[in-house]
Amino acid sequence: MKFTSYGHSCFAVEINNKHLLFDPFISGNELAAAIQVDEIKADYIFISHGHADHILDAEAIAIRTGATVICTWEIHEWLHAKGVTNTHPMNIGGERAFDFFTVKCTVAQHSSMLLDASYGGNPMGFIITANEQSFYYSGDTALTMDMQLIPLWAKLQFAVLPIGDNFTMGMQDAVRAALFVKTTTVVGVHYDTFGYIKINHQEAIDVFAKEGIKLHLLAVGEEMDFSNL
Numbered sequence: 001m002k003f004t005s006y007g008h009s010c011f012a013v014e015i016n017n018k019h020l021l022f023d024p025f026i027s028g029n030e031l032a033a034a035i036q037v038d039e040i041k042a043d044y045i046f047i048s049h050g051h052a053d054h055i056l057d058a059e060a061i062a063i064r065t066g067a068t069v070i071c072t073w074e075i076h077e078w079l080h081a082k083g084v085t086n087t088h089p090m091n092i093g094g095e096r097a098f099d100f101f102t103v104k105c106t107v108a109q110h111s112s113m114l115l116d117a118s119y120g121g122n123p124m125g126f127i128i129t130a131n132e133q134s135f136y137y138s139g140d141t142a143l144t145m146d147m148q149l150i151p152l153w154a155k156l157q158f159a160v161l162p163i164g165d166n167f168t169m170g171m172q173d174a175v176r177a178a179l180f181v182k183t184t185t186v187v188g189v190h191y192d193t194f195g196y197i198k199i200n201h202q203e204a205i206d207v208f209a210k211e212g213i214k215l216h217l218l219a220v221g222e223e224m225d226f227s228n229l
Contacts, residue, residue, distance in 0.1 A: 001133060001157065001226045005218035006040070007032035008053055009140070009189040011160065015130045016100045018043040022126075022137055022160075023054035024061050029193055032220045042067040044098070047075055048139030049112035050120020053193070059084055070103060072121030078114050092124050101130035104153055108141035110168070127154050135159065135226070136181055140190060143173035147180035156183040158226050162190035163204055163215075164197030171204045178213050185226070187216045 002014040008031070009023045021042040026032045037057050042065045047055055055075070062069050062084045069079060069087040076089035090096060095104040104127040112120030125138040127150065134154035138147075138161050150156070159181050162168035168190050169177060178186050186208060191199045201217055208215035216224065 001130075001135065003158075003187065003218075003224045003226055005187075005220055005222050006035055007220040008193045009048075009162065010054075011187070011189070012040070012042070013128070013135070018100065020044045020046065020101075020128065021061065021067070022046045023048055023139075024057040025053045025055070026057050028052065028056045031193060035221060037061065038064065041065065045069045046103075046126055046137070047071040048108065048125060048137070049110060049123035050075055050078075050114040051112065051140070052115055054140070055115070062086065068098075070126075072112075072124065074112075074119055074121035075114070078116075078118065078120075090124075092122055101128055103128060106136070106138070106150065107144055107146040108139040109144050110140040110142070127156075129154055133157050133227070136183070138162065138169075138177065140168045143169050143177050143180075145180075147177050150181040156181060158185040158187060159183045160187045160189055163188040164191035164193075164199055166196045168197075171199065171207045175208055175211050175213060178208070179211060184213050185216070186213055187218065187224075191217075 004012045012021045019041040045067045073089040076087045106125040108123040108125045110123040112123045114120045136159045161174045163171045163174045
């Protein structure tokens with residue numbers, strides 16, 4: 001599983017030479033100015049909820065690449081109205097096998113409003129399993145006791161968790177989330193993009209390390225291979 005950060009909560013995971021892209025928000029992120037949106041590869045696009053900082057570039061990338069967009073029913077309908085027809089709607093608790101991986105949708109405690117102020121459906125997270133390896137992306141969320149269910153469904157190689165506080169979990173609650181889902185490897189997202197969510201990087205790394213958890217804070221465009229964890 002090759003992981004590429006595109007800033008904020010946007011990232012891609014390459015599996016079996018296919019590109020899974022999550023929450024595409026690049027063109028509106030000043031920290032991702034060096035990333036060319038029209039060069040990003042995608043075979044599948046996952047949208048956790050409807051806020052602009054998770055969906056802004058989804059329409060353009062989906063139309064250009066023909067990627068299958070996995071999202072809530074409400075976002076599926078919204079995208080269809082914009083001409084994005086290759087979508088697959090899901091909802092919390094649902095599981096689905098695709099051509100080389102399975103997806104299970106999980107609870108996320110947050111809100112969801114689309115760019116035109118219409119309702120985006122229930123926010124959610126995703127467990128992705130392929131080649132007997134799994135990872136969890138929580139989406140934007142508060143710490144929730146539902147996270148304790150995740151080890152019943154998958155043994156995780158890593159988890160992708162928001163750590164910026166204010167709108168989502170902060171670093172302390174994200175540590176608790178990592179303990180709930182039983183992983184020792186976390187990729188932090190949803191931090192530094194805006195003034196509300198700026199963090200002290202070393203403090204965050206140290207907070208996780210005290211619980212034996214390795215926190216990765218990847219630079220925009222940075223890649224990591226998680227296949228051998």
